[in-house]
Amino acid sequence: xxxxxxxxxxxxxxxxxxxxxxxxxxxxxxxxxxxxxxxxxxxxxxxxxxxxxxxxxxxxxxxxxxxxxxxxxxxxxxxxxxxxxxxxxxxxxxxxxxxxxxxxxxxxxxxxxxxxxxxxxxxxxxxxxxxxxxxxxxxxxxxxxxxxxxxxx
Amino acid sequence: xxxxxxxxxxxxxxxxxxxxxxxxxxxxxxxxxxxxxxxxxxxxxxxxxxxxxxxxxxxxxxxxxxxxxxxxxxxxxxxxxxxxxxxxxxxxx
Amino acid sequence: xxxxxxxxxxxxxxxxxxxxxxxxxxxxxxxxxxxxxxxxxxxxxxxxxxxxxxxxxxxxxxxxxxxxxxxxxxxxxxxxxxxxxxxxxxxxxxxxxxxxxxxxxxxxxxxxxxxxx
Numbered sequence: 001x002x003x004x005x006x007x008x009x010x011x012x013x014x015x016x017x018x019x020x021x022x023x024x025x026x027x028x029x030x031x032x033x034x035x036x037x038x039x040x041x042x043x044x045x046x047x048x049x050x051x052x053x054x055x056x057x058x059x060x061x062x063x064x065x066x067x068x069x070x071x072x073x074x075x076x077x078x079x080x081x082x083x084x085x086x087x088x089x090x091x092x093x094x095x096x097x098x099x100x101x102x103x104x105x106x107x108x109x110x111x112x113x114x115x116x117x118x119x120x121x122x123x124x125x126x127x128x129x130x131x132x133x134x135x136x137x138x139x140x141x142x143x144x145x146x147x148x149x150x151x152x153x
Numbered sequence: 154x155x156x157x158x159x160x161x162x163x164x165x166x167x168x169x170x171x172x173x174x175x176x177x178x179x180x181x182x183x184x185x186x187x188x189x190x191x192x193x194x195x196x197x198x199x200x201x202x203x204x205x206x207x208x209x210x211x212x213x214x215x216x217x218x219x220x221x222x223x224x225x226x227x228x229x230x231x232x233x234x235x236x237x238x239x240x241x242x243x244x245x246x
Numbered sequence: 247x248x249x250x251x252x253x254x255x256x257x258x259x260x261x262x263x264x265x266x267x268x269x270x271x272x273x274x275x276x277x278x279x280x281x282x283x284x285x286x287x288x289x290x291x292x293x294x295x296x297x298x299x300x301x302x303x304x305x306x307x308x309x310x311x312x313x314x315x316x317x318x319x320x321x322x323x324x325x326x327x328x329x330x331x332x333x334x335x336x337x338x339x340x341x342x343x344x345x346x347x348x349x350x351x352x353x354x355x356x357x358x359x360x361x362x363x
Contacts, residue, residue: 029202030309034210036330064233075226082219091215096201104201105308112203112309120202120211130222134229138337145236145344159271167264174256175249181301189298189318197308205306205316209323221327228334235341 001054010052017045025128028121030112035124039131046136055143067137074130081123093118255296262289276343276353280336287332294325 001007025038050058085092095101095118103116178184192213193205202208210218250257262285269282298318304311306319343353350358 029204029207031204032206032305032307034204034207036326071226071229075222078219078222082215091212093200093212096199102201105197105203107197109308109311109313116201116203118201118212120200120207123211124207127218127222130225134225135333138229138232141233141236142340142344145238156272163264163268163271166267167261170260170264171257174260175253177253177256179252180255180296181299183298183300183318186318189320192319193306193316203308205308205319206322206326209319210326214323217323217327221330224331224334228337232337232341235345 001057002052006052010048014045014049017048018042021045025124026121027114028124029117030114035127036131038124039128039135042128042132043135043139047139050139050143055140055147058140059144062136062140064137064140067133067140070133071130071137074126074128074133077126078123078130081119081126084119093120095119256293259289259293259296262286262292274355276346276355279355280339280343283339284332284336287328291325291328291332294321294328297321 021038021042023038024033024041025035028034028038046062082091085094088094096104101115101117101119101121103113105113105116192209196202196205196208200208200212202212266282266286266289269285270279273279273282298321300315300317303315303317306316306322346358347353352358
């Protein structure tokens with residue numbers, strides 16, 4: 001566990017990293033980015049918390065059951081969205097034209113609208129959740145194994 | 154003696170790689186590809202995204218992304234399975 | 247000789263793959279082997295992205311980018327998948343090295359070759 005200044009600054013900085021990572025995930029259909037890149041940004045914030053605090057302290061805030069449920073939910077939502085338009089094709093984008101996410105932007109370069117894209121923003125959220133939970137579970141397991149030989153349930 | 158033969162063979166392999174790379178099309182002038190031109194022209198009308206790469210990854214070639222998500226899930230399961238220490242075994246049996 | 251200057255990004259990717267082949271064949275420490283494999287993956291990703299470049303081209307995005315020609319978007323999508331697969335394989339390789347060190351006690355590739363019964 002590092003000194004008190006490092007712990008306080010890491011606590012405050014994690015919120016900014018979380019907001020930036022969620023921005024990269026949510027605007028995946030307008031700017032460069034998407035699910036995988038935003039998930040990696042949030043995992044780097046979790047690694048910063050792991051360096052500042054002890055790994056045994058972080059295990060109390062992120063139990064393994066919560067991470068496992070988050071990762072499985074992300075994978076199931078992605079598979080369910082793939083099967084949604086099974087009437088026409090396997091990965092059919094059936095929300096284009098409907099008022100939920102379905103505006104069509106004007107052709108040519110211009111500033112983008114958030115409510116476009118069809119099924120792609122929802123798939124971005126599912127993949128971002130999966131990458132976030134999976135990679136932080138791997139990093140936490142390696143740190144716990146190297147520090148104390150604790151039993152993980 | 155074996156190291157000298159290994160070094161010579163490695164040099165031959167690297168020379169072959171560099172010579173093979175010099176035979177491809179010059180940098181910045183790829184051969185005309187119809188699939189990419191179709192995707193650039195029609196990605197905004199059919200999918201409604203402004204980002205052509207995201208619509209390629211999640212809409213036109215979404216099956217590859219499904220396989221990649223499966224690989225990520227399998228790797229995380231494998232790592233969490235290999236890093237367990239069995240301490241309960243002496244108490245329960 | 248001017249062909250080397252014309253195709254210089256491809257030659258750089260080929261040299262990256264060649265140097266990582268030297269590391270994989272001639273070094274005996276297990277951590278150095280893993281670093282060599284990761285470097286080879288970076289070389290292949292660089293080669294994939296450099297294949298789809300059009301001269302005077304812009305990024306393949308329609309938001310706030312000046313109108314003109316665009317680079318090819320399909321090699322960039324393939325590189326995304328390749329990076330994620332390399333991360334998964336790297337995590338599994340590091341876990342196996344941890345287990346080898348715990349059971350054998352040394353990180354030498356020559357000492358853990360035969361199967362012990």
